[in-house]
Amino acid sequence: DTAVSQTPKYLVTQMGNDKSIKCEQNLGHDTMYWYKQDSKKFLKIMFSYNNKELIINETVPNRFSPKSPDKAHLNLHINSLELGDSAVYFCASSQVVRADNEQFFGPGTRLTVL
Amino acid sequence: GENVEQHPSTLSVQEGDSAVIKCTYSDSASNYFPWYKQELGKRPQLIIDIRSNVGEKKDQRIAVTLNKTAKHFSLHITETQPEDSAVYFCAASRYNQGGKLIFGQGTELSVKP
Numbered sequence A: 001d002t003a004v005s006q007t008p009k010y011l012v013t014q015m016g017n018d019k020s021i022k023c024e025q026n027l028g029h030d031t032m033y034w035y036k037q038d039s040k041k042f043l044k045i046m047f048s049y050n051n052k053e054l055i056i057n058e059t060v061p062n063r064f065s066p067k068s069p070d071k072a073h074l075n076l077h078i079n080s081l082e083l084g085d086s087a088v089y090f091c092a093s094s095q096v097v098r099a100d101n102e103q104f105f106g107p108g109t110r111l112t113v114l
Numbered sequence B: 001g002e003n004v005e006q007h008p009s010t011l012s013v014q015e016g017d018s019a020v021i022k023c024t025y026s027d028s029a030s031n032y033f034p035w036y037k038q039e040l041g042k043r044p045q046l047i048i049d050i051r052s053n054v055g056e057k058k059d060q061r062i063a064v065t066l067n068k069t070a071k072h073f074s075l076h077i078t079e080t081q082p083e084d085s086a087v088y089f090c091a092a093s094r095y096n097q098g099g100k101l102i103f104g105q106g107t108e109l110s111v112k113p
Helices: none
Strands: A006-007 A008-012 A017-025 A031-037 A043-050 A054-055 A064-070 A073-078 A085-093 A109-114 B004-007 B010-014 B019-025 B030-037 B043-052 B056-059 B062-067 B072-077 B086-092 B107-111
Touching: A006 A085, A008 A017, A017 A031, A017 A085, A017 A109, A031 A073, A043 A064, A043 A073, A054 A064, A073 A085, B004 B086, B010 B019, B019 B086, B019 B107, B030 B062, B043 B056, B043 B062, B072 B086
Parallel strands: A008 A109, B010 B107
Antiparallel strands: A006 A017, A017 A073, A031 A043, A031 A085, A043 A054, A064 A073, A085 A109, B004 B019, B019 B072, B030 B043, B030 B086, B056 B062, B062 B072, B086 B107
């Protein structure tokens, strides 16, 4: 019954590799997000999608490419991984694309780039 | 650019005491201010929020106050309990900005039994 789920939970990889993180929500929400939480716990939005359409792209390097095959799924593909990409990545969803709609977060994916 | 400053970065209180966390935002058009709680190793979860047309909101032991003139809002937790220990994040946003939340840097609250 997990509302927002992510896979994998942990990801350890070498610099230069390409990796993907998957997110799924079963809440019937229209809007999904990707956040990055760095080692100092700072949470920053990366992308938001509404009904498969990109709404926010927050000055994220183009090595990061989100893809939304349908409104229940939002994946994040990262090319040519760098040390600075190490972080916890959270997916979230909200009913509609308004900031005053509660955002439900997934459990996070801890990415470690060696 | 848009910015939210949050203080203190760490806060330690005795069980039963009150805790106050303060945030200041830069975008005067912000009109929605949520607070999220993140327990160690867990996901952030919304605990309370306030809209710009309201000055104060309370939910049991937690309350939030907003001063639009000063662009300042605060979280108040009374009768703290060890299970209140977590990192608390404030955020500011505009309703129609794609769901974008600008988060503060977080406050690590420790409640000692």
